[in-house]
Amino acid sequence: MQQSLTVAAAQLNLWVGDVEGNVRKIIEAARKARDELGADLVACPELSLIGYPPDDLLLRSAVPRLIEQGVSRLLDEVKGITLVFGLPEYEHGQIYNAAYVIRDGHIITRYRKQQLPNYGVFDERRHFKRGHDACVFEVEGHKIGLTICEDIWFPEPAAQARAAGAEVILNINASPFNIGKSAERRRALDLRVAENRLPVIYVNCVGGQDDIVFDGDSCAVNADGSVAFSAAEFEEGVFPITLQAGQFTGELRKEQSEEAVTYRALVQGVRDYVNRNGFPGALIGMSGGIDSALVAAIAVDALGADRVWGVSMPSRYTLDMSNDDARIQAELMGIKYSMLPIEPAFETFTQMLAGEFIGRAVDLTEENLQSRSRGMLLMALSNKFGHVVLPTGNKSEMAVGYATLYGDMCGGYAPIKDVYKTLVYRLCRYRNTVSEVIPERVITRPPSAELRPDQKDSDSLPPYELLDPILQAYVEAQLSIPEIIKKGFAEADVRRVAGLVRRSEYKRRQAAPGPKVTGCAFGRERRYPLTAVYGDI
Ligand SMILES: Nc1ncnc2c1ncn2[C@@H]1O[C@H](COP(=O)(O)OP(=O)(O)OC[C@H]2O[C@@H]([n+]3cccc(C(=O)O)c3)[C@H](O)[C@@H]2O)[C@@H](O)[C@H]1O
Numbered sequence: 001m002q003q004s005l006t007v008a009a010a011q012l013n014l015w016v017g018d019v020e021g022n023v024r025k026i027i028e029a030a031r032k033a034r035d036e037l038g039a040d041l042v043a044c045p046e047l048s049l050i051g052y053p054p055d056d057l058l059l060r061s062a063v064p065r066l067i068e069q070g071v072s073r074l075l076d077e078v079k080g081i082t083l084v085f086g087l088p089e090y091e092h093g094q095i096y097n098a099a100y101v102i103r104d105g106h107i108i109t110r111y112r113k114q115q116l117p118n119y120g121v122f123d124e125r126r127h128f129k130r131g132h133d134a135c136v137f138e139v140e141g142h143k144i145g146l147t148i149c150e151d152i153w154f155p156e157p158a159a160q161a162r163a164a165g166a167e168v169i170l171n172i173n174a175s176p177f178n179i180g181k182s183a184e185r186r187r188a189l190d191l192r193v194a195e196n197r198l199p200v201i202y203v204n205c206v207g208g209q210d211d212i213v214f215d216g217d218s219c220a221v222n223a224d225g226s227v228a229f230s231a232a233e234f235e236e237g238v239f240p241i242t243l244q245a246g247q248f249t250g251e252l253r254k255e256q257s258e259e260a261v262t263y264r265a266l267v268q269g270v271r272d273y274v275n276r277n278g279f280p281g282a283l284i285g286m287s288g289g290i291d292s293a294l295v296a297a298i299a300v301d302a303l304g305a306d307r308v309w310g311v312s313m314p315s316r317y318t319l320d321m322s323n324d325d326a327r328i329q330a331e332l333m334g335i336k337y338s339m340l341p342i343e344p345a346f347e348t349f350t351q352m353l354a355g356e357f358i359g360r361a362v363d364l365t366e367e368n369l370q371s372r373s374r375g376m377l378l379m380a381l382s383n384k385f386g387h388v389v390l391p392t393g394n395k396s397e398m399a400v401g402y403a404t405l406y407g408d409m410c411g412g413y414a415p416i417k418d419v420y421k422t423l424v425y426r427l428c429r430y431r432n433t434v435s436e437v438i439p440e441r442v443i444t445r446p447p448s449a450e451l452r453p454d455q456k457d458s459d460s461l462p463p464y465e466l467l468d469p470i471l472q473a474y475v476e477a478q479l480s481i482p483e484i485i486k487k488g489f490a491e492a493d494v495r496r497v498a499g500l501v502r503r504s505e506y507k508r509r510q511a512a513p514g515p516k517v518t519g520c521a522f523g524r525e526r527r528y529p530l531t532a533v534y535g536d537i
Pocket residue numbers: 364367368371397401402403404405406407408448449451460506
């Protein structure tokens with residue numbers, strides 16, 4: 001009878017570039033797995049030594065040496081347990097996305113990733129060469145086939161490992177979050193399990209890295225397709241999974257709503273961006289509207305109320321109700337709150353421009369001057385106190401260019417830039433079920449930019465319930481105008497929305513990064529030309 005095997009899934013939050021820090025974390029995880037969990041094997045995420053995605057850091061001349069030192073330290077310090085970790089492997093002028101299996105000071109075997117993703121947010125073929133060979137190693141009499149992330153999304157690498165004698169597939173990952181991703185992963189794992197009739201262990205990292213967030217979602221699937229272990233999303237930890245008589249046992253997480261998980265993703269993105277870039281806190285322009293309310297709630301949950309500073313900057317068009325709501329929200333959240341009216345700046349700018357503007361009607365220019373006066377004040381506070389400004393634009397607005405360049409777009413990290421307005425409402429409602437931090441009136445009032453009297457978003461944009469599905473079809477599904485019309489949308493609406501998206505590409509290119517939560521986020525994932533002539537495509 002085969003001995004049981006305990007595998008520790010190290011769902012770690014690793015920092016891109018910080019090889020020494022990551023090595024320390026891996027050593028800590030291995031010790032915990034050995035001493036507290038009695039594990040035989042501890043598995044860390046893809047590229048755990050350098051973090052994911054390292055991008056062009058891989059090209060820096062000092063990196064191969066850093067990686068070598070990291071490997072030596074792991075060989076010296078991890079004893080009494082088998083360790084699997086990921087690293088960039090440099091050989092004969094090439095780089096491989098690799099994983100090493102080490103035990104008691106020896107490299108037992110190594111594996112090179114075969115399927116290199118090169119779509120969406122991934123650019124692996126820019127840096128890595130692919131591997132070709134299976135890697136099977138033995139722990140306590142169990143034969144384990146090692147694969148890396150994208151490998152599990154294709155049939156060949158797991159089948160190859162099985163042909164080489166694997167009885168269990170271990171897949172180490174750096175797989176970013178988006179809404180629905182967990183279900184996509186389970187579908188890929190189910191296919192591999194069914195094709196090979198082998199159990200699979202899936203280990204992923206957690207944490208925010210610029211414009212992507214990793215949710216963990218590590219799991220173990222038995223050969224019969226049943227899920228025997230699932231790690232809570234966004235929880236860093238080392239989790240035990242036991243394999244006995246061919247069956248896994250482990251703990252199953254409590255499943256959460258889509259809103260709860262998405263909200264956690266945004267919190268993680270903000271927390272890791274602000275902390276890793278060394279900001280003492282965050283500044284938010286609080287209008288009393290729903291977008292700034294959600295951003296403030298996320299910032300407080302990410303950083304704590306004492307590191308968040310809300311600034312109300314009323315103009316002549318701001319309703320008392322908006323100022324009240326901004327103040328009430330700040331009080332509910334317990335954050336620092338200041339009020340800096342923009343009227344003096346706005347008047348000064350209008351006077352300064354009066355000579356040049358003679359004979360010209362008041363138009364968008366004056367609206368944007370208000371938005372830019374606010375941006376100027378927030379950036380001055382940022383410069384003086386060091387807090388990063390969090391712009392509040394949502395995906396619906398970013399898509400159609402409904403934001404002022406160097407105005408409300410200014411800032412360093414944009415927490416909800418990939419959140420459609422209809423989802424903004426759902427997330428606010430969800431957050432209030434945890435504890436009420438957003439006044440009900442903020443959620444129920446019609447959205448308005450308050451840049452002219454009685455302005456409503458619906459004066460310039462189709463209602464969000466119509467806009468968002470058209471955007472999903474145009475931006476995420478990349479459908480052509482005729483295809484979207486065929487889905488039942490009015491031609492005039494589709495043409496108008498598509499036109500706005502095309503014309504505002506230049507704005508998005510200049511926008512702050514923010515966490516991806518949809519299937520196609522602006523920024524790293526969607527690279528469109530600024531200058532291009534195209535028809536209905
Ligand atoms: N292709 C191109 N490449 C590079 N730059 C280009 C460009 N086309 C225009 N530009 C530049 O961009 C300028 C126009 O952009 P910009 O100055 O931003 O102004 P613009 O897009 O004309 O106006 C801002 C829009 O955002 C709305 N808004 C503002 C503030 C808050 C909210 C809200 O509710 O959240 C909404 C506002 O109602 C208005 O519809 C041009 O004057 C030009 O300098």
